[in-house]
Amino acid sequence: MTNPVNLRSTPKAIRSTIKNIAEIVSNSNYVVGMTGAGMSVESGIPPFRGADGLWTKYGTPHMNGYSDFKQDPSGWWKRRINEEIDSHIVELRDALNSAAPHAGHFALAKLEKQGNMQSLITQNIDALDEKAGITNLIEIHGNRTKLRCIDCGDRVSLGDFVPLYAPDACKKCDGIVKFDTVMFGEPIPYDVMKAARAEIDKADCVLAIGTSATVRPASGLFWIAKAAGANIIEINPSKTKLTSICAVSLHSTAGETLPRLVEALSN
Numbered sequence: 120m121t122n123p124v125n126l127r128s129t130p131k132a133i134r135s136t137i138k139n140i141a142e143i144v145s146n147s148n149y150v151v152g153m154t155g156a157g158m159s160v161e162s163g164i165p166p167f168r169g170a171d172g173l174w175t176k177y178g179t180p181h182m183n184g185y186s187d188f189k190q191d192p193s194g195w196w197k198r199r200i201n202e203e204i205d206s207h208i209v210e211l212r213d214a215l216n217s218a219a220p221h222a223g224h225f226a227l228a229k230l231e232k233q234g235n236m237q238s239l240i241t242q243n244i245d246a247l248d249e250k251a252g253i254t255n256l257i258e259i260h261g262n263r264t265k266l267r268c269i270d271c272g273d274r275v276s277l278g279d280f281v282p283l284y285a286p287d288a289c290k291k292c293d294g295i296v297k298f299d300t301v302m303f304g305e306p307i308p309y310d311v312m313k314a315a316r317a318e319i320d321k322a323d324c325v326l327a328i329g330t331s332a333t334v335r336p337a338s339g340l341f342w343i344a345k346a347a348g349a350n351i352i353e354i355n356p357s358k359t360k361l362t363s364i365c366a367v368s369l370h371s372t373a374g375e376t377l378p379r380l381v382e383a384l385s386n
């Protein structure tokens with residue numbers, strides 16, 4: 120049954136909804152979290168879509184980034200050095216460089232540690248989930264602090280070092296290396312999509328956090344889980360396409376709600 124609770128709800132109603140979510144989570148065998156742009160927004164990273172989105176501000180970028188890159192990888196790196204890239208990318212990069220995990224990220228790490236969440240699938244590329252300590256993590260759109268070979272899929276962590284010039288060819292197969300972040304027009308890497316699907320197939324409860332569930336193919340995973348009988352629980356400030364299929368929908372932020380869910384599950 121859908122039980123939408125919004126920010127105007129009384130503290131009592133919010134408390135009872137969180138209790139309800141805690142009950143479903145603790146009665147589930149395999150809980151998978153799925154996070155979207157809303158999670159990053161709470162760390163000060165602007166989204167692409169929506170009223171405050173980068174695309175609304177700068178216009179929609181051209182959508183064939185991946186084919187441009189493949190045609191001329193060294194030209195792509197040169198344009199990057201000279202900042203001859205979309206303005207929205209420059210603003211995004213600055214925001215990403217100063218972002219840190221918030222209370223919601225740390226709460227998810229706690230849920231994993233105390234056995235209430237088995238894995239997290241994120242659509243975010245900011246590496247904040249990893250920083251918060253989440254270990255069973257699938258970054259469906261890649262991780263901005265890694266490089267990936269487009270031929271064999273080998274990944275290398277960069278740490279704080281972000282290369283300015285085109286990196287060397289892949290050490291394993293001599294293939295072309297790019298940032299792990301999935302570009303426009305680039306398919307989700309096969310290994311990642313397969314791992315995400317395997318998690319969803321095991322799940323009897325999926326926590327949809329800060330996602331409008333509009334970006335394919337990631338959003339399709341919710342409907343696959345629902346069709347297989349999993350409970351979908353939504354935590355998002357506004358109503359989404361998912362709301363009508365959710366067992367519980369709490370219209371609030373991750374930073375507000377998730378620490379309280381951790382608390383409810385610890386009692």
Ligand SMILES: [Zn+2]
Nearest residue numbers: 268271289292
């Ligand atoms: Zn390779």
